[in-house]
Amino acid sequence: MRTRPWRPIRSRWRRHRECERREGRSVTVLDVQGLTKSFGGLKVTRGVDLALEAGERHLIIGPNGAGKTTLFNLIAGDLSADGGSIRLAGRDLTRHPTAVRARQGIARTFQILTLFGRDTLVHNVMLALMGRAPLRWRPWGALRREQDLRRRALRQLEAVGLADKADLPLEQTSYGEKRRLEIAMALAQQPVLLLLDEPFAGLSAEERATVHALLASVSREITVLMIEHDMDVALALADRITLLHYGEVITAGTRSEVVDDPRTREIYLGH
Numbered sequence: 489m490r491t492r493p494w495r496p497i498r499s500r501w502r503r504h505r506e507c508e509r510r511e512g513r514s515v516t517v518l519d520v521q522g523l524t525k526s527f528g529g530l531k532v533t534r535g536v537d538l539a540l541e542a543g544e545r546h547l548i549i550g551p552n553g554a555g556k557t558t559l560f561n562l563i564a565g566d567l568s569a570d571g572g573s574i575r576l577a578g579r580d581l582t583r584h585p586t587a588v589r590a591r592q593g594i595a596r597t598f599q600i601l602t603l604f605g606r607d608t609l610v611h612n613v614m615l616a617l618m619g620r621a622p623l624r625w626r627p628w629g630a631l632r633r634e635q636d637l638r639r640r641a642l643r644q645l646e647a648v649g650l651a652d653k654a655d656l657p658l659e660q661t662s663y664g665e666k667r668r669l670e671i672a673m674a675l676a677q678q679p680v681l682l683l684l685d686e687p688f689a690g691l692s693a694e695e696r697a698t699v700h701a702l703l704a705s706v707s708r709e710i711t712v713l714m715i716e717h718d719m720d721v722a723l724a725l726a727d728r729i730t731l732l733h734y735g736e737v738i739t740a741g742t743r744s745e746v747v748d749d750p751r752t753r754e755i756y757l758g759h
């Protein structure tokens with residue numbers, strides 16, 4: 489397996505997408521086909537197909553244990569698939585590790601917060617930026633490079649309404665602020681595809697509204713795949729929805745197609 493494949497997708501991808509758009513064609517960003525995964529004898533992902541078009545907001549729903557997080561782990565590369573394929577902007581990433589997929593444009597936030605508690609907000613974002621373009625030891629350029637990183641990190645914090653807290657240690661911020669920071673860190677990587685795992689979990693009504701506004705403002709340059717149980721907030725963001733149950737896609741389509749499907753009511757909405 490090649491561990492350092494190709495140049496990142498982003499620039500080539502953006503040019504290609506512009507071309508297709510001009511010609512009125514839709515462009516598939518994420519193309520998952522026949523994906524399978526088992527843990528021992530338990531089949532958790534059973535031949536999942538999923539296609540996301542450029543700029544789409546796609547919501548994954550399903551009861552507990554349906555295989556939603558496993559599907560995210562397979563797409564991000566935290567788990568390797570037993571079968572099937574995962575293509576990002578036409579490029580096959582199925583057998584590549586997480587770091588390569590991240591370089592190619594897949595960013596994710598986690599259900600459990602994954603930040604550095606003693607560090608400041610701005611440093612956390614700088615680390616995310618460095619993950620994209622590691623700092624090399626060049627004494628003459630290091631300071632300028634650090635200042636540039638800080639400037640870019642501050643811009644990200646401003647975009648999520650946290651600029652005034654930039655130099656506070658993370659442990660002095662609220663849960664909702666940490667969630668916004670996590671989103672800022674994922675956005676700092678300028679992803680092609682952003683995976684959001686339950687971005688509203690554990691938030692108060694007020695924090696939910698803030699995160700909702702933030703996600704609604706994410707550029708359509710970025711395609712978003714989201715797992716969320718809170719249907720009130722998630723439905724307002726989603727263009728299309730996929731319902732998973734026991735690792736299988738039960739139905740997929742536009743918001744109304746899936747919500748009105750009797751199987752969704754029976755399996756998920758419970759009425």
Ligand SMILES: Nc1ncnc2c1ncn2[C@@H]1O[C@H](COP(=O)(O)OP(=O)(O)OP(=O)(O)O)[C@@H](O)[C@H]1O
Pocket residue numbers: 527530532550551552553554555556557558559
């Ligand atoms: N590493 C693992 N080893 C064994 N079984 C696992 C592993 N990860 C997940 N599972 C099992 O796979 C099934 C699907 O889990 P998954 O977390 O993907 O579901 P989910 O739809 O995200 O659920 P929830 O909504 O509760 O987060 C569950 O039965 C879970 O116990």
